[in-house]
Amino acid sequence: MFLSTYENKLDKKGRVSVPASYRSYLSNIGYNGVVCFPSFNNQCIEAWPQDRIEKISNAIDSLNPFEDKKDYFSTSILSESNNLQFDTEGRISLTLKLLKHAKIKSSMLFVGQGKTFQIWEPTTFEKFRATARKKSNIYRASLKWEKQFNN
Numbered sequence: 001m002f003l004s005t006y007e008n009k010l011d012k013k014g015r016v017s018v019p020a021s022y023r024s025y026l027s028n029i030g031y032n033g034v035v036c037f038p039s040f041n042n043q044c045i046e047a048w049p050q051d052r053i054e055k056i057s058n059a060i061d062s063l064n065p066f067e068d069k070k071d072y073f074s075t076s077i078l079s080e081s082n083n084l085q086f087d088t089e090g091r092i093s094l095t096l097k098l099l100k101h102a103k104i105k106s107s108m109l110f111v112g113q114g115k116t117f118q119i120w121e122p123t124t125f126e127k128f129r130a131t132a133r134k135k136s137n138i139y140r141a142s143l144k145w146e147k148q149f150n151n
Contacts, residue, residue: 001025002112007122009107015091019110022117023090033085036094036119037077038101042128044111045098045119052116053081094119 006019018034026034026049035053039046056077063070084092094104102108104121111118111125120128 001114002117003114004112005125006110007107008110010094010104011091013093015087015093016108017089017091018086020090022110022112023086033083034092035081035083036092036098037081038098039118040076042118043102043121043124044128045094045102045104046116047110047119048116050083053078 002022002025004019004021006022008016008019010016022034026032029049029051031050033050034047035050036045036047057074060070060073060078063073082095082098084094086092098119099105102119102121103124104119107122109120109122109125111120
């Protein structure tokens with residue numbers, strides 16, 4: 001599982017070291033890399049294991065081939081995805097397009113999301129984190145999550 005938040009910087013060649021715990025998790029499920037694409041919802045990079053992208057691809061394939069939404073989803077997700085392999089030191093080379101989407105210049109945060117992780121520009125993430133905390137407290141109160149976990 002991808003947990004916690006780690007900060008790393010691009011090196012002179014445009015590579016960044018993926019946190020060791022993330023690489024270990026990916027290795028344990030049989031992958032030596034990660035699939036990255038621009039987030040739909042936020043100004044960040046989504047990073048998913050290959051099997052998760054395959055599930056998305058299968059879901060897209062199940063859509064009616066004559067409806068526009070199939071093309072919209074495959075173009076928006078699959079054509080924007082990059083399969084990035086780890087080098088011998090656990091680094092990946094993020095594309096300029098991905099870096100530009102997330103407005104990352106040198107420093108970035110790897111943010112665990114359970115089965116996936118995201119890569120953020122630190123200042124942008126701090127603003128998002130504050131908003132997320134406020135909204136999750138509102139949702140938690142309205143959904144009464146505590147009852148689910150106390151039974």
